[in-house]
Amino acid sequence: MTTLLNVKDLRAYYGQVQALHGLSFSLNEGSLVTLLGANGAGKTTTLRAICNMVRSTGGIEFDGKPLNNRSTESIVRFGIAHVPQGRGTFTTMTVEENLQLGAITRKDSAGIVSDIERMYAHFPVLKQRHTQQAGTLSGGEQQMLAVARALMLRPRLMLLDEPSFGLAPLVVRDLFGILGKINREDKVSILVVEQNAQLALELADQAYVIETGRIVMSGNAKDIANNEEIRKSYLGY
Amino acid sequence: MELFTNQVLAGIATGAIYACMALAVVMIYQAIDHLNFAQGEMAMFSTFISWQLMQWGVPYWAAFVITLAFSFVAGIAIERILFKPLTKAPVLTNVAGFIALFAIINSSAGLIWDFTIKQYPTPFGSAPFLGSQLISTHQAGMIGVTVLLLLGLYFFFQYTRIGLAMRAAASVPESARLVGINTSWMIALGWGMATAIGSIAGMLIAPVVFLEPNMMGGVLIYGFAAAVLGGLSSPFGAVVGGFLVGVFENLAGTYIPGVGNELKLPIALALIISVLVVKPAGLFGRHIVKRV
Numbered sequence: 001m002t003t004l005l006n007v008k009d010l011r012a013y014y015g016q017v018q019a020l021h022g023l024s025f026s027l028n029e030g031s032l033v034t035l036l037g038a039n040g041a042g043k044t045t046t047l048r049a050i051c052n053m054v055r056s057t058g059g060i061e062f063d064g065k066p067l068n069n070r071s072t073e074s075i076v077r078f079g080i081a082h083v084p085q086g087r088g089t090f091t092t093m094t095v096e097e098n099l100q101l102g103a104i105t106r107k108d109s110a111g112i113v114s115d116i117e118r119m120y121a122h123f124p125v126l127k128q129r130h131t132q133q134a135g136t137l138s139g140g141e142q143q144m145l146a147v148a149r150a151l152m153l154r155p156r157l158m159l160l161d162e163p164s165f166g167l168a169p170l171v172v173r174d175l176f177g178i179l180g181k182i183n184r185e186d187k188v189s190i191l192v193v194e195q196n197a198q199l200a201l202e203l204a205d206q207a208y209v210i211e212t213g214r215i216v217m218s219g220n221a222k223d224i225a226n227n228e229e230i231r232k233s234y235l236g237y
Numbered sequence: 238m239e240l241f242t243n244q245v246l247a248g249i250a251t252g253a254i255y256a257c258m259a260l261a262v263v264m265i266y267q268a269i270d271h272l273n274f275a276q277g278e279m280a281m282f283s284t285f286i287s288w289q290l291m292q293w294g295v296p297y298w299a300a301f302v303i304t305l306a307f308s309f310v311a312g313i314a315i316e317r318i319l320f321k322p323l324t325k326a327p328v329l330t331n332v333a334g335f336i337a338l339f340a341i342i343n344s345s346a347g348l349i350w351d352f353t354i355k356q357y358p359t360p361f362g363s364a365p366f367l368g369s370q371l372i373s374t375h376q377a378g379m380i381g382v383t384v385l386l387l388l389g390l391y392f393f394f395q396y397t398r399i400g401l402a403m404r405a406a407a408s409v410p411e412s413a414r415l416v417g418i419n420t421s422w423m424i425a426l427g428w429g430m431a432t433a434i435g436s437i438a439g440m441l442i443a444p445v446v447f448l449e450p451n452m453m454g455g456v457l458i459y460g461f462a463a464a465v466l467g468g469l470s471s472p473f474g475a476v477v478g479g480f481l482v483g484v485f486e487n488l489a490g491t492y493i494p495g496v497g498n499e500l501k502l503p504i505a506l507a508l509i510i511s512v513l514v515v516k517p518a519g520l521f522g523r524h525i526v527k528r529v
Contacts, residue, residue, distance in 0.1 A: 072414040076415060090405055104417060
């Protein structure tokens with residue numbers, strides 16, 4: 001298996017404050033990896049550093065090519081789709097326009113049309129509401145829209161920042177089911193940041209645990225889920 | 238009754254110009270959250286360019302198109318050189334930038350073309366429109382060109398991918414970057430388009446107010462009034478506001494004793510203040526429906 005994303009000794013800063021202290025991890029092509037950790041551990045910062053939305057040093061390689069010092073919009077063009085915390089919905093635009101925006105860097109208009117239909121098949125509720133202003137969708141629907149928008153890029157890697165945040169447990173189950181399906185069927189590699197460790201570990205192949213800007217634990221998701229000591233001391237369940 | 242109809246139609250004609258200026262102001266406001274105080278001067282300078290071209294013998298419509306292209310490029314250049322470096326600067330720094338731009342353009346125009354009033358031609362003529370005394374062909378032309386422009390812009394923003402990208406960049410810049418939109422260039426493009434729209438306003442109003450470096454001062458204040466009335470967050474509102482202000486200004490000048498031509502401008506300012514006090518978002522200011 002080839003390494004798709006390789007992060008080495010990543011340090012990130014908000015002004016003078018250092019948020020990541022030399023964090024290293026990697027993600028294999030086709031895998032689903034989760035970053036776990038408490039509030040403020042640096043999970044979101046890690047994702048933002050990959051897309052150069054926060055000042056950072058260290059090595060970030062995607063498919064063997066360095067991403068450092070590239071603009072956010074050019075990193076997206078490598079095939080990295082980022083679903084940010086809070087979903088980043090274009091609230092004043094329609095659901096369909098949101099999907100079109102996901103594919104704004106693509107040139108194949110026929111492919112875009114068929115992909116929109118594919119998204120409606122994945123998420124039937126979006127089809128029902130395709131002319132509706134996206135800001136009027138419920139939280140769960142907006143999260144579905146955000147995932148669909150990211151998939152419209154035809155990404156090789158999808159970064160998801162707390163997709164379960166603020167959603168009802170049933171909706172979260174649904175969403176995670178779809179994520180697993182996307183990972184298996186569409187061969188999209190996924191890096192998901194979660195506070196809901198139990199659910200994320202069920203879904204993921206590989207897991208990393210972050211504490212105060214450092215990786216403190218890594219391994220097979222099943223092993224971590226089965227290790228009571230780790231669960232109690234780091235994951236709190 | 239005929240006086241009333243006449244004043245309303247004349248109001249719609251000048252209102253078209255205010256609508257263009259308001260739209261230009263709103264486009265830049267949407268992109269960078271600042272009011273461009275130099276919008277009028279930029280339009281004035283463009284109008285002088287077209288006048289100069291015609292002095293050199295270029296036919297009207299050719300000069301019109303060349304001026305549009307010049308304004309578009311100049312708008313982008315101003316954004317790249319002056320305002321891109323100020324992106325993260327405080328509000329007052331930006332305001333100072335706009336005032337500097339205002340002064341630079343105004344003085345340069347005075348230096349190049351001096352401050353004497355010049356005649357500016359109209360391609361439509363000034364005969365009565367369709368034999369009616371109610372409105373002149375130039376006024377009808379002002380309305381016609383503006384309507385065409387508005388339809389074109391509507392089509393551009395609603396149905397083209399670049400228009401969609403520009404709207405996205407203005408509404409949620411961070412998400413726009415995350416789908417791969419170069420938001421910085423979208424802002425520059427917005428400046429180019431706003432400047433071109435302003436130049437159309439300048440060229441259409443110049444036969445009415447005559448050409449001179451201060452010709453757009455009053456027009457821009459009406460444009461601001463229109464933008465505030467319609468809502469600074471709504472391009473549609475800016476256009477409606479423009480027509481409303483144009484009609485309102487004319488009717489107030491005709492029917493309210495003591496207003497006449499002299500007090501029309503204070504009315505625009507009074508309108509700005511009233512709207513800001515009573516309905517700060519304007520008539521069509523965006524009510525964002527949000528669920529968390």
